[in-house]
Amino acid sequence: GVIHGDIKPENLMFDTELPSGRPKWIDFNFAGASLKTKALLKVKTASVGSSHGFTPPELLNGSAAHPTTGSDVFS
Numbered sequence: 001g002v003i004h005g006d007i008k009p010e011n012l013m014f015d016t017e018l019p020s021g022r023p024k025w026i027d028f029n030f031a032g033a034s035l036k037t038k039a040l041l042k043v044k045t046a047s048v049g050s051s052h053g054f055t056p057p058e059l060l061n062g063s064a065a066h067p068t069t070g071s072d073v074f075s
Contacts, residue, residue: 003032005067007075008054032067 004011004025011027056074058064064071 002028003067003069004028004072004075005031006051006054007072008051 006027006029007025011025012023013026014021014023052060054075056064056067056071059067059071
């Protein structure tokens with residue numbers, strides 16, 4: 001239910017506390033969440049934004065108004 005909105009290498013960290021070094025996404029400043037997810041997690045979303053080099057073309061050219069899970073996959 002969460003769209004990160006700014007997927008890029010700088011926002012991927014590795015958990016060194018675990019032997020597996022499991023990757024974790026960080027920096028959810030631009031994240032969007034479904035109403036159900038917001039209710040469950042009691043979170044508020046920030047304004048929509050992203051890093052230019054990782055932004056899907058449909059958001060750059062204005063043919064899509066909001067990021068989707070597909071936006072994160074593109075990034």
